[in-house]
Amino acid sequence: MVLCVEDDSDLAYLLQFILDREGFAVQQAADGQIARRWIEAASAPPALILLDVMLPHADGYELLDLIRARPDWAQVPVIMLTARSRERDVVRALDAGASEYIVKPFKPDELRSRIKRLVKKTK
Amino acid sequence: MGCVIVSDIADPVLRFAALTAAGAVALVVVLIAAILLVRAARKLGEWRARRLARDWRPVLAQCAVAAPETFPTLRARERYTFLDLWNHHYELLRGEAQHHLRVLARGVGIAPFARRLLQSRSMRQRLIAMTTLGHLHDTASIATLGALARHRSPTLSFAAARALLEISPATQLPQLLPLIAARRDWPLSAIALALKDLGADTISEPLAHAALEASREASTRPGVPRLVHLMELAHGSAICNDVDQLLRRAEYLGPEVIAPCLRLLNDPRQAHWAxxxxxxxxxxxxxxxxxxxxxxxxxxxxxxxxxxxxxxxxxxxxxxxxxxxxxxxxxxxxxxxxxxxxxxxxxxxxxxxxxxxxxxx
CATH class of the missing domain: 1.25.10 (Leucine-rich Repeat Variant)
Structure with a gap:
């Protein structure tokens, strides 16, 4: 299962479509608060997390801290998907524990191959 | 009945007061009706947009992986809302997916509609039309967009220039650079973003050439600093000789050109300028x-x-x-x-x- 945290409904649909085709079940969270509640309540970690940075209520970095604070979630691959392309944003995300950083607009093929590689690596 | 009652009042002051009160009540009723109508129209618009998104999102999402082979019918009254949805998807994706979206847009016939929208009185509609035609690489609208790029409104003219750069960067950039130099109402940061999207390979030579050309005439010299600032986006090696030539004319060009030119120097052999x-x-x-x-x-x-x-x-x-x-x-x-x-x-x-x-x- 993949947790997809994205507040743009068009993009959330697009990501769901791409992940569905790859055979993943998808849990959508439309803002930081919903995502935080889901992460805190989940009994098992997802196979992968797609995380936007700019979100209402709690941003992607806060959620990433929360994810990495849970010992059983430490190895979950997290792909940050964001419009922020400055070097310091990428470094900040990778330092905080993101596995990959993809800048919007993105190439669907590139996203698919990175998802496959990360999921394969953690299996 | 109200009129009958008012006409029965003999006292002119009371009569005036009654008429004023009746007018105020009528005005309130009209205002309430107008507000309700506007709200209903907005709700209807939102409902239509939601329905359009529900129907078209699967088709647009399919474009992320493959070009569409069949094209659903786009109802005439939905075309404008569709432009918004299509542009948003186009700007979320890169690479082949954008090509697939262009195939879809041509298949459902939005290019002629967007071209007609260029003549609209609404600024918003014209801006959406220009954005769409740029994304579509619609060569048929180059002449109209070329005229709009010279419009006095900075918003309209810059949107037209951006669309032209997207349609045909190699041919349009050399024509637009004199405008970029002259139009001080076009924000330099927005121009820099547009040029960055085109890539250093495309912009380096025309940009340096335009800066040199502008530096030769007194009438075009005021635009040189803007072009030199933009040369920071070019390949250093491609503009090396042009920067040399600009610095040789430093006494005519002034400090506004010298300072950004010095920032472009990256070769120790050019340190003598500094x-x-x-x-x-x-x-x-x-x-x-x-x-x-x-x-x-x-x-x-x-x-x-x-x-x-x-x-x-x-x-x-x-x-x-x-x-x-x-x-x-x-x-x-x-x-x-x-x-x-x-x-x-x-x-x-x-x-x-x-x-x-x-x-x-």
């Missing part, structure tokens, strides 16, 4: 010269930079100290020695300040 302008009478040219020597200067520039530590401007002293600190063979201890040996209090303070920064760097 040395030449270390004593320029405009302080920000001296800053640019010192910063350039920090990048491409040699150990022999130490003696040239030392006098700048006593400059009246803080930024000149600061950049000169930094340039000294980064010269080959220089270390924070050497800066401390220089500080101890100078009689100028401000120069000594700056050297110690920069030496401390270097130690913590």
């Amino acid at each position: 040395r030449q302008f270390l004593s320029h009478n405009v302080w920000y040219v001296r800053v640019a010269a010192a910063t350039t020597l920090q990048r491409i200067g040699g150990a022999e520039d130490c003696e040239r930079l030392l006098p700048l530590l006593g400059d009246a401007h803080w930024w000149v002293r600061y950049r000169a100290a930094h340039a000294l600190a980064r010269l080959p063979g220089m270390a924070p201890q050497r800066l401390d020695e220089l500080a101890a040996n100078t009689r100028d209090r401000f120069a000594a303070q700056m050297l110690r300040h920069v030496a401390a920064e270097e130690r913590f760097a």
Whole structure:
């Protein structure tokens, strides 16, 4: 299962479509608060997390801290998907524990191959 | 009945008051009706947009993986809302997916609709039309967009220029660069973003050529600084000779061109330009010269930079100290020695300040 945290409904649909085709079940969270509640309540970690940075209520970095604070979630691959392309944003995300950083607009093929590689690596 | 009652009132003052009250009530009723109508129209618009998104999202999402082979019918009254949805999807994706979206847009026939929308009275509709035609690479709208790029409204004209650059960068960029230089109401940061999207390979040569051309005529010279600032997006090697030529005309072009030109220098063989302008009478040219020597200067520039530590401007002293600190063979201890040996209090303070920064760097 993949947790997809994205507040743009068009993009959330697009990501769901791409992940569905790859055979993943998808849990959508439309803002930081919903995502935080889901992460805190989940009994098992997802196979992968797609995380936007700019979100209402709690941003992607806060959620990433929360994810990495849970010992059983430490190895979950997290792909940050964001419009922020400055070097310091990428470094900040990778330092905080993101596995990959993809800048919007993105190439669907590139996203698919990175998802496959990360999921394969953690299996 | 109200009119009958009012006409029965004999007292003219009371009659006027009654008429005013009746008018006020009627006005309130009309206002309430108007508000309800506007709200209903907005709700209907939102409902239509939701229905359109529900119907078209699967088709648009399919474009992320493959070009569509069949095209659903797009109802005439939904075309405008569809443009918004299509543009949003186009701007979320890159690469092949954008090509697939263009195939879809042509298949459902939005290009002729967007071209008609260019004539709309609504600024919003025209902007959406221009964005769409740019994304569609619609060569049929080049002439109309070319005329709109010369419109007096900066918003409209810049959107048209952006669309033209997206449609045909190689042919449109050389034509638009004189406009980019002349239109001071087009924000330089927005132009830089548009040029960055085109890539350094596409923009380097036309940009440098346009800057040189503009520098030859007194009437076009005021636009040169804008072009030189944009040359930071070009390949350094491709513009090297052009920057040399611009600096040779420095006396005509002034400090607004010299400073950004110095920032473009990356070859130590061009360091002589920075040395030449270390004593320029405009302080920000001296800053640019010192910063350039920090990048491409040699150990022999130490003696040239030392006098700048006593400059009246803080930024000149600061950049000169930094340039000294980064010269080959220089270390924070050497800066401390220089500080101890100078009689100028401000120069000594700056050297110690920069030496401390270097130690913590």
